[in-house]
Amino acid sequence: MGPKERKVREKEQRRDDIISAGEKLFLKKGFPGTTMDEIARECELSKGTLYLYFSSKDELFFTIVLTAMTVMYNLMRDSQEGLKEPVDRIRAIGSAYLNFYDRHPEYFRILSRIMDNEFDLNGENYEIGIRIQQMNSEVWRLMTGIISDGIKEGIFRDDTDPAEICISLYASASMIIQLMDHTKRNHGNMKKMSSGAKADPFADSFFSSLDFRKTLNSCGERIIYSILVNKPDLSHT
Amino acid sequence: MGPKERKVREKEQRRDDIISAGEKLFLKKGFPGTTMDEIARECELSKGTLYLYFSSKDELFFTIVLTAMTVMYNLMRDSQEGLKEPVDRIRAIGSAYLNFYDRHPEYFRILSRIMDNEFDLNGENYEIGIRIQQMNSEVWRLMTGIISDGIKEGIFRDDTDPAEICISLYASASMIIQLMDHTKRNHGNMKKMSSGAKADPFADSFFSSLDFRKTLNSCGERIIYSILVNKPDLSHT
DNA sequence: TGACTTTATGACCAACAGTCATTATACATA
DNA sequence: TATGTATAATGACTGTTGGTCATAAAGTCA
CATH class of the missing domain: 1.10.10.60 (Homeodomain-like)
Structure with a gap:
């Protein structure tokens, strides 16, 4: 060379x-x-x-956003390896998402943040913005694909809309983990600050006693079993 | 005087x-x-x-955030007037939320944005931060209260966690409306910009053909009827 | 009117994203 | 090696902005 x-x-x-x-x-x-x-x-x-x-601070930041989203997508995609049953595959996506938070909480946080469109993505930033959006679409495609497969196989009800279910699953999981993260960080701060007077006001104390991981799991199971599967199995506790 | x-x-x-x-x-x-x-x-x-x-630009901004949240809460609270049935009350909350977006889209947008904790809320901003958090808790209290009532009355299943259901409902509705808003704004931009080359990359084109209002409604009905009500009414289309 | 308190002002400062004339480096050719 | 040329790196500089503060104006009371 x-x-x-x-x-x-x-x-x-x-x-x-x-x-x-x-x-x-x-x-x-x-x-x-x-x-x-x-x-x-x-x-x-x-x-x-x-x-x-890099043409701007924004563009450098978005390069890292793309990395974060790619890491999340790869974890989700790899979680599918060897799985066939749509129910197992959906569960695996949920586990991969939580795993993503546990392994890369900072990545999770910046991804929670980019929904806001406070950034100007014109001109120079256009290229990286397109790539982020493509990666985002890949995530949705992966998730909706599983639901569509389940419907085709007759395992999921055919009167459900894959997009609707995916949005509901992803939004719920995302909010539960965000609440967990805020609560955790807030408690950390409370310990650090002797006065205790400077807690993060957005850390929602309303849910501070919630077992977030249990809730996350329960929420996913409920949507899968009560909404998705063809014959609702009412026996799950 | x-x-x-x-x-x-x-x-x-x-x-x-x-x-x-x-x-x-x-x-x-x-x-x-x-x-x-x-x-x-x-x-x-x-x-x-x-x-x-105002002690800072942040504090002035958060004063407006508090206004936005209060407007949303008041719409939700007023929607309950005269309603008794938990199912109707939950539906009314959903309608009030969509109504909030339709009447005050700018307020909706800043509320979608404050979940990120990029703001430093120490010192001078502490007071207003607390008030925002209190208002936020009121919203959650209103929603969880309806579910709890329904469970007490025997209309909703008693193995559901009000917090879990509320997070799922709110997160789903919030994301659907956000996607709708991004898509709408993006289409507006597309028309304005002759080249069409500067679309907002975070406007998720994956869902651009989705009927968001129908999805929002269907999503709420599904959660109410498939998860919440005691005897799942499978006849709803 | 004059002393004193409260409220308002805008010149000023420090911090920051972004620029550009200048300098340094690498490389090609003789 | 010497010289010209293209490429890469630099940091002093600029314009903008959040926030400050000495000064001024307005209001109040004796």
């Missing part, structure tokens, strides 16, 4: 260095809390160089 | 003026897209004066 290839590799290495530094800081300090100067210092490059590889 | 009272009223008037100006701009241009100088110009006060009434 000649010097041409080495240069390409070096450029890719630089890019990866910037992404790594950005990810480390964005995940720790959030988007507004991280400055481009800090990222430049972290990866030992000048700020100007950052802008040779 | 003496000059003391007049002064108090004038101060409240100033405060309301600032809130009105802030609301107008925040709802139109978003939080990062709005500057304190603009708000000051809009309400014909100096920037310094704004900081006599």
Whole structure:
């Protein structure tokens, strides 16, 4: 491999260095809390160089969003390996989603956050925005595909809409895990802060005594057995 | 009423003026897209004066978040008037939520956004944060109360957890309306932009052909009839 | 009127995203 | 090796913005 290839590799290495530094800081300090100067210092490059590889702070951030979404998708896709029964496959998606939160809580958090469209994704950011949306569609395709298969096989009721069920499942799981995460972080803070007067007001104390993991499981089982499967099995507790 | 009272009223008037100006701009241009100088110009006060009434841009924004949440809560609460049957009451909550979106889409959008905890709510912002959380708890209390009543009356199954059902209902409705909103806004943009190349990448095109209002209704009915009511009525189409 | 309190102002500051003229490096050719 | 050229890196600089504060204005009371 000649010097041409080495240069390409070096450029890719630089890019990866910037992404790594950005990810480390964005995940720790959030988007507004991280400055481009800090990222430049972290990866030992000048700020100007950052802008040779990324057109804006937004674009760098969205590159990490894409990574997060890809990690989630891969966990979900891999969870299907060797499974045939639609019920098992849906359960596996749920487990993979919780697994994603347990292994990458920071990724989970930024994905919960990008629904808001506070970011301007025009011009330079267009490319990465499209890729994020494509990955997002892959996630939905994976989920709706399982439901469609189940309906075709006659295991799920044919009067259910796969999109509707998927939205309901994903939205419910997402909110339960978010509530769990907020509550957990809030309790952590309460311990740290002696006064206890500075809790995160968005950590919903209304559900603070809820067993979130049990609720998540129960919620999924209910939707599967009460709504999805053809002959509702009323005997499940 | 003496000059003391007049002064108090004038101060409240100033405060309301600032809130009105802030609301107008925040709802139109978003939080990062709005500057304190603009708000000051809009309400014909100096920037310094704004900081006599609000400790930070965040606090002013959260004041508007509280308004939005209160409007939503009031619509939900008022929808209960004259209703007795738990099933009707749950349906009314869903209708009120959709009504909230139809009448105040900008309020709906900022409420969808505050789940993210990108904001620092320490120090000065503590007071307003607490009030937002209290209002949030009121919403949950209203919803879980209906389910609990239904269970007590024997209309809903007693092996359901009110919290779990409410989270599922609210999360599902919230996501369906958000997808509808994104899709609608995106189509609006597509028309405006001749090139069509600058669509919002987070507007999920995967669901662009979905009839969101029908889905929202169907989703609620399914959860109510398949999960909640004591003897599942399988005859509903 | 004059002393004193409350309210309002906008020039100012620090922090930040993003730019660009300048410098450094790599490479090709003689 | 010397020289020209293309590419990559730099950091001082700019414009914008959230937030501050010394000063000024307005209101109040004796």
